[in-house]
Amino acid sequence: MSSYSQHYHTIVIGVGGMGSAVCYELAKRGQRVLGIERYDVPNDMGSSHGHTRIIRLAYYEHPSYVILMKRAYELWDEIERRVGQQVLIKTGSIDAGPSDSWVFKGSLKSCVEHGLSHQVMTGKEINTRFPGYNLPHDLMGVFQPDGGFLLPEKVTVSYVEAAHEMGAEIHGREEVLGWEPMGDGVRVLTDRDEYHADSLVITGGAWNSRLLPFLNNLAVPERQVLAWLQPEKPQLFTPERFPVFNVLVPEGRYYGFPVHSIPGFKFGKYHHFEELVDPDDHFREADVEDEEMLREFASRYFPQGAGPTMSLKSCMFTNSPDKHFIIDLHPDYPQVSFAAGFTGHGYKFASVVGEIMADLAERRESRHNIALFNLARLTGQVSELYREMPGMRVTGRREHFQPIRRRPSRRMSRSRHPRLGRYDRRPLGRASLSRRRPARTGRDVRRRTSHPRTAARRTVGGFVRDHSDWFDTQDPRYWNQEDVEPFW
Numbered sequence: 001m002s003s004y005s006q007h008y009h010t011i012v013i014g015v016g017g018m019g020s021a022v023c024y025e026l027a028k029r030g031q032r033v034l035g036i037e038r039y040d041v042p043n044d045m046g047s048s049h050g051h052t053r054i055i056r057l058a059y060y061e062h063p064s065y066v067i068l069m070k071r072a073y074e075l076w077d078e079i080e081r082r083v084g085q086q087v088l089i090k091t092g093s094i095d096a097g098p099s100d101s102w103v104f105k106g107s108l109k110s111c112v113e114h115g116l117s118h119q120v121m122t123g124k125e126i127n128t129r130f131p132g133y134n135l136p137h138d139l140m141g142v143f144q145p146d147g148g149f150l151l152p153e154k155v156t157v158s159y160v161e162a163a164h165e166m167g168a169e170i171h172g173r174e175e176v177l178g179w180e181p182m183g184d185g186v187r188v189l190t191d192r193d194e195y196h197a198d199s200l201v202i203t204g205g206a207w208n209s210r211l212l213p214f215l216n217n218l219a220v221p222e223r224q225v226l227a228w229l230q231p232e233k234p235q236l237f238t239p240e241r242f243p244v245f246n247v248l249v250p251e252g253r254y255y256g257f258p259v260h261s262i263p264g265f266k267f268g269k270y271h272h273f274e275e276l277v278d279p280d281d282h283f284r285e286a287d288v289e290d291e292e293m294l295r296e297f298a299s300r301y302f303p304q305g306a307g308p309t310m311s312l313k314s315c316m317f318t319n320s321p322d323k324h325f326i327i328d329l330h331p332d333y334p335q336v337s338f339a340a341g342f343t344g345h346g347y348k349f350a351s352v353v354g355e356i357m358a359d360l361a362e363r364r365e366s367r368h369n370i371a372l373f374n375l376a377r378l379t380g381q382v383s384e385l386y387r388e389m390p391g392m393r394v395t396g397r398r399e400h401f402q403p404i405r406r407r408p409s410r411r412m413s414r415s416r417h418p419r420l421g422r423y424d425r426r427p428l429g430r431a432s433l434s435r436r437r438p439a440r441t442g443r444d445v446r447r448r449t450s451h452p453r454t455a456a457r458r459t460v461g462g463f464v465r466d467h468s469d470w471f472d473t474q475d476p477r478y479w480n481q482e483d484v485e486p487f488w
């Protein structure tokens with residue numbers, strides 16, 4: 001049933017990492033805001049759980065992020081002061097790799113270009129100063145003292161509580177089934193009700209392409225796994241003695257944290273086994289194979305941290321083709337804006353993404369330079385935000401509205417998908433894989449990796465999405481980024 005009481009200035013779909021910050025920013029501006037979240041607030045179904053997220057000013061992905069990052073730090077400070085709780089813990093950050101690698105060179109470049117305090121160190125020097133590390137001596141690293149980590153669940157709670165205090169309405173456990181433009185505004189249909197608003201912000205994380213079909217293949221969910229191992233020497237893994245890290249080694253690119261919030265030294269591998277997944281239907285558990293790959297890394301490069309396993313958790317990245325965010329107005333309906341494709345490095349920006357999205361909802365433009373994130377770079381579909389920009393091609397209107405059909409919930413559970421041990425030690429085939437991890441085969445899942453143990457399984461399952469040049473760690477571009485655009 002619809003009524004005037006269900007008319008809002010702005011509706012925000014998805015109250016996760018980004019959406020909670022958007023609700024807060026809009027409420028701060030006196031807007032009547034409704035945030036709608038299909039799961040709990042906070043939840044561990046999307047991309048913003050797992051206790052900690054790295055924040056760093058040194059930005060090897062592209063120096064332009066540093067300007068936004070500086071504003072993000074200010075806004076993290078603002079929410080801490082407002083709720084009287086610490087959500088950001090500084091440890092310093094290490095970005096390390098071979099001397100000619102994009103991680104080391106990119107990090108150094110961003111520090112130099114933006115005048116950030118930093119120290120260049122060899123692997124040997126890093127190991128001496130931070131004895132939890134055991135990097136190859138000839139690796140080169142940048143230590144930047146402002147790096148650290150955020151506490152994502154606490155952040156979501158802080159933003160939601162602060163938004164509530166300022167009059168925002170947030171509904172958990174309510175799924176948006178579809179939306180459509182209505183005049184200059186929008187109508188939003190959920191599994192409980194129907195709402196109207198002047199503006200719509202879509203921050204649906206891994207589900208964004210369900211709400212905006214043009215993001216299909218542009219914002220692609222990928223399974224990740226995180227490990228927490230109990231250090232043999234816990235005193236070396238405290239926030240005071242162990243900076244967060246991004247390291248590029250022959251096995252791939254990894255990131256990690258000191259012990260915090262729950263037991264164990266936490267780390268993960270970017271793009272893990274490179275499994276693209278359906279966010280509603282994939283293997284949400286973590287298993288021995290995930291654990292072994294991660295443990296091998298820890299044993300080699302953080303041996304004092306590689307004690308008994310405390311926890312393993314899966315999560316989803318949502319990758320864009322060039323790994324830069326996609327933040328824009330809808331190409332046909334400027335009252336609709338969206339933030340997508342954060343590709344495993346977006347959380348630290350959530351505070352400033354809140355400000356950007358609030359700007360777009362309120363004024364259809366942002367005070368921040370977000371040209372790097374425009375949709376047209378990927379599709380040619382130019383939004384009102386960039387119509388005047390030279391070189392942007394304006395495309396015609398297309399039919400976009402597709403109400404989201406309600407699918408039966410197919411969440412994984414151990415009882416429905418019993419673990420069978422390590423891939424049965426039988427020749428791999430559709431049957432053995434599908435018995436164990438049903439969602440990894442089939443039309444929605446592509447598995448591609450250069451990891452030797454899993455390379456054999458590349459052929460299992462039908463790959464429907466071809467981004468075959470994305471993640472090949474044997475590709476020299478992965479190591480030397482000098483002449484390559486985009487940055488990966």
Ligand SMILES: Cc1cc2nc3c(=O)[nH]c(=O)nc-3n(C[C@H](O)[C@H](O)[C@H](O)COP(=O)(O)OP(=O)(O)OC[C@H]3O[C@@H](n4cnc5c(N)ncnc54)[C@H](O)[C@@H]3O)c2cc1C
Binds near residue numbers: 047174
């Ligand atoms: C393992 C892992 C490690 C990471 N590490 C870092 C890091 O160290 N530093 C960093 O900066 N970034 C990191 N990232 C990336 C970062 O966490 C994500 O980019 C960020 O959390 C994405 O936030 P989001 O709001 O887009 O998605 P989410 O937080 O998942 O929020 C989307 C929300 O929308 C809801 N939703 C979707 N569809 C609907 C619907 N139809 N109706 C209602 N609600 C809906 C979902 O339920 C969900 O709660 C990491 C990501 C992962 C997975």
